[in-house]
Amino acid sequence: MKIGVLISSDDAETCWNALRYANFCIGQKDEVKVFLTGKGVEYQQISTDKFNTIEQAAKFLQTGGKIFACGTCIKSRSQEGSEMCPISTMKDMYEIIKESDKIITF
Numbered sequence: 001m002k003i004g005v006l007i008s009s010d011d012a013e014t015c016w017n018a019l020r021y022a023n024f025c026i027g028q029k030d031e032v033k034v035f036l037t038g039k040g041v042e043y044q045q046i047s048t049d050k051f052n053t054i055e056q057a058a059k060f061l062q063t064g065g066k067i068f069a070c071g072t073c074i075k076s077r078s079q080e081g082s083e084m085c086p087i088s089t090m091k092d093m094y095e096i097i098k099e100s101d102k103i104i105t106f
Contacts, residue, residue, distance in 0.1 A: 001030045004100035006093070010039035012051035018106035019043075019056035026063045033100070034060065035093045036069040040106075041077065041085055057084050068092045 003025050007018045018034070025032045036043065047053040061067065061084065068088035074081055081087035097103055 001102065002100045003030050003032045004096040004103045005032060005034045006103065006105045007034060007036050007040035007043065008038040009106055010042045010046055012046045012048050012053060014106050015040065015043040015046065015053045016051035016056055018104075019053060019060055021104070022060050022065055023056060023063065026060065026065055032060075033066045033068065033096045035088070035096050036067065036073070036085065037093065038070070038073055041069050041073045041079065044082075044084060054084070068096065 005018055005022045007015055009015060022032045022034055043053045043057070057067065067084060067086060069081065069085045071081070071087035071089060074085065074087055079085070
């Protein structure tokens with residue numbers, strides 16, 4: 001199954017759970033893509049020891065997951081793109097939604 005995970009929250013626990021869910025789906029042999037939009041592009045800055053979003057994202061990428069991030073949202077926060085938060089477009093989000101069998105939002 002193809003699953004799209006859209007994250008627009010800057011709540012550490014919410015982002016952590018979204019990434020945990022994405023990792024679980026990968027473990028079920030699903031194809032998973034994560035799109036970060038709005039406050040979701042801040043997931044690295046809000047990582048804590050208890051809700052380690054960076055660790056979950058690294059595991060996701062290492063096991064074949066793909067992360068995309070709204071370039072406009074990144075730039076509006078004076079951030080730069082990175083491997084864990086790559087600059088993407090609304091077209092990328094559109095394609096994820098179009099090709100996915102299921103979409104979940106956080």
